[in-house]
Amino acid sequence: MHLRAEAILLSVRGHGEHGAVARALTEQDGLQPGYVRGGRSRALRPVLQPANLILGEWRSRTEEQLAGLTVELIHSRxxxxxxxxxxxxxxxxxxxxxxxxxxxxxxxxxxxxxxxxxxxxxxxxxxxxxxxxxxxxxxxxxxxxxxxxxxERCAATGSMQDLGYVSPKSGIAVSRAGASGYEDRLLRxxxxxxxxxxxxxxxxxxxxxxxxxxxxxxxxxxxxxxxxxxxxxxxxxxxxxxx
Structure with a gap:
């Protein structure tokens, strides 16, 4: 497995004495975890900050193995x-x-x-x-x-107009007319x-x-x-x- 892509860093946790496991979201390959050698070092801590935009390179011998990850900072937040x-x-x-x-x-x-x-x-x-x-x-x-x-439409009347509530059970919108008398049971x-x-x-x-x-x-x-x-x-x- 070899992947090189820009990614939004989502989470970082320490792993071992010096390393870290980072999870980052790429546009085309989704959520990718990886082990960053020296990830807890003074040099990498500012890079491995959630919400940063990074250029990541993931490498592993098999799909099942946690990939090794190297990171370059593109934009820091x-x-x-x-x-x-x-x-x-x-x-x-x-x-x-x-x-x-x-x-x-x-x-x-x-x-x-x-x-x-x-x-x-x-x-x-x-x-x-x-x-x-x-x-x-x-x-x-x-x-x-x-x-x-x-x-898009009212669960009670089918109307697409004047939608003001949502059923907490079904997740379907309810119009103000359809919600009459039940407003306190619904989400606005x-x-x-x-x-x-x-x-x-x-x-x-x-x-x-x-x-x-x-x-x-x-x-x-x-x-x-x-x-x-x-x-x-x-x-x-x-x-x-x-x-």
Whole structure:
């Protein structure tokens, strides 16, 4: 196995005394893990930072063997980890992707969307510039992994108009007329997800509540409390930022 490609670094963990195992997302070859010799060294620590764009070269004798990985830094987002809100956003987006995608399966739409989210965080660290992109990325991740929501028509009436809610059980949209009397049992569907355009903070938080429900139910079961706590911290920081 020999692969050379640009990739978004998603996660890094120490392995042995000096090495590290890194997981990175490539556009055409999906999620690729690899062992980086000397990955815990002073020289490589700034390179092996989640959210960085790298040029990776993976080599192994067999498909089953963990590949050896050498990395070159293309673009660093390390400075953003000095700012609390961008840092937790980068941490969440990369950890979510690393934890849920199967290895070696191409997800070019997810690669492009994740690159867009990370670029938006870098360009506008204030959350209003990237929070809607984060919601859309979470929706796309659900869809790409087979848990997409149906936000096209009402589950109760079949109408494609005035959709305002989503069933927490079926993941299908519900119109305001169809939701009458049952609003407290449904998740609110913010308009920016169906109509586009700008979003108020209340809409952004509703969007995160919507995606969070289905991420926790369908993708993050058994993934560990640390991952979920990262998202809780992100939402809490967003709430404090707009309070």
């Amino acid at each position: 390390a400075p953003l980890f000095g700012e609390p809100l961008p840092a937790i956003a980068l941490q969440w987006a990369t950890a979510l992707t690393a934890s849920t995608l199967p290895e070696a399966q191409p997800y070019p739409r997810l690669y492009a969307a994740l690159d867009g989210v990370l670029a938006a965080i870098e360009a506008a660290p204030a959350a209003r510039g990237w929070a809607t992109a984060m919601v859309r990325y979470e929706l796309l991740l659900l869809a790409e992994l087979g848990f997409g929501l149906d936000l 569907l913010p308009e920016f997800l169906t109509e586009g355009g700008a979003a108020e903070w209340s809409d952004i938080l509703d969007g995160l509540r919507l995606t969070g429900h289905f991420l926790e139910r369908d993708l993050l079961i058994g993934r560990g409390a640390d991952l979920l706590s990262t998202r809780v911290r992100l939402v809490d920081r967003l709430k404090r930022a707009v309070a």
